[in-house]
Amino acid sequence: MNSLQDRLILVGEPLATLEEFFPGEGTFEENGTIYSSTVGRVLIDKDKRELRVIPAKTLITPKPGFRVIGSITGFSSHYANVEIFCMNGVKLSHEYTGIIGRESLGKAYLRFRGGGLRAYVSENDIVYGSIISTTNVILLDISYKEYGVVKAYCKFCGNALVMSGKGLLCPVCRTRERRKISIFYGEPIEKLVAKA
Numbered sequence: 001m002n003s004l005q006d007r008l009i010l011v012g013e014p015l016a017t018l019e020e021f022f023p024g025e026g027t028f029e030e031n032g033t034i035y036s037s038t039v040g041r042v043l044i045d046k047d048k049r050e051l052r053v054i055p056a057k058t059l060i061t062p063k064p065g066f067r068v069i070g071s072i073t074g075f076s077s078h079y080a081n082v083e084i085f086c087m088n089g090v091k092l093s094h095e096y097t098g099i100i101g102r103e104s105l106g107k108a109y110l111r112f113r114g115g116g117l118r119a120y121v122s123e124n125d126i127v128y129g130s131i132i133s134t135t136n137v138i139l140l141d142i143s144y145k146e147y148g149v150v151k152a153y154c155k156f157c158g159n160a161l162v163m164s165g166k167g168l169l170c171p172v173c174r175t176r177e178r179r180k181i182s183i184f185y186g187e188p189i190e191k192l193v194a195k196a
């Protein structure tokens with residue numbers, strides 16, 4: 001049982017039988033087996049003989065250096081808002097909100113100087129980055145070559161953009177767009193989640 005409590009549990013994992021424990025919060029029972037209904041960690045209440053799974057969200061507190069994946073939901077004055085749905089390789093059931101600003105871009109900022117933040121990221125983009133600080137807000141770093149936009153969509157027709165030279169191209173309407181692109185651009189999100 002110890003090994004179960006030491007690691008992250010995924011949704012649908014068989015954890016124990018009804019003879020061993022009662023199914024508690026974060027679990028469900030089927031044909032005498034207790035399964036996890038959330039990503040998290042096992043907690044056993046010995047008095048009640050109850051097995052619970054505590055959601056990962058409550059266990060993961062954003063910290064500087066954590067790698068994240070999120071989507072750009074919009075802009076407010078000097079920042080882009082990011083809904084973070086993955087942190088350090090764990091998919092979050094409830095998103096945290098982070099921001100991207102000029103300070104997120106480091107030296108990459110100089111490359112498109114004058115273009116404003118929208119020259120780097122745009123609505124609905126999926127971005128990969130790391131947390132710089134968590135004071136007041138979660139500020140993200142997308143300056144390194146691994147970081148930046150990993151998936152973007154055409155602003156005219158909504159199709160996924162493909163790499164073309166140093167920029168992005170819509171294969172349908174041929175619109176060219178530019179972003180602060182990650183070297184992982186176009187890789188499946190599932191693969192990136194494992195990296196984060």
Ligand SMILES: [Zn+2]
Pocket residue numbers: 154155156157158159170171172173174175
């Ligand atoms: Zn297009």
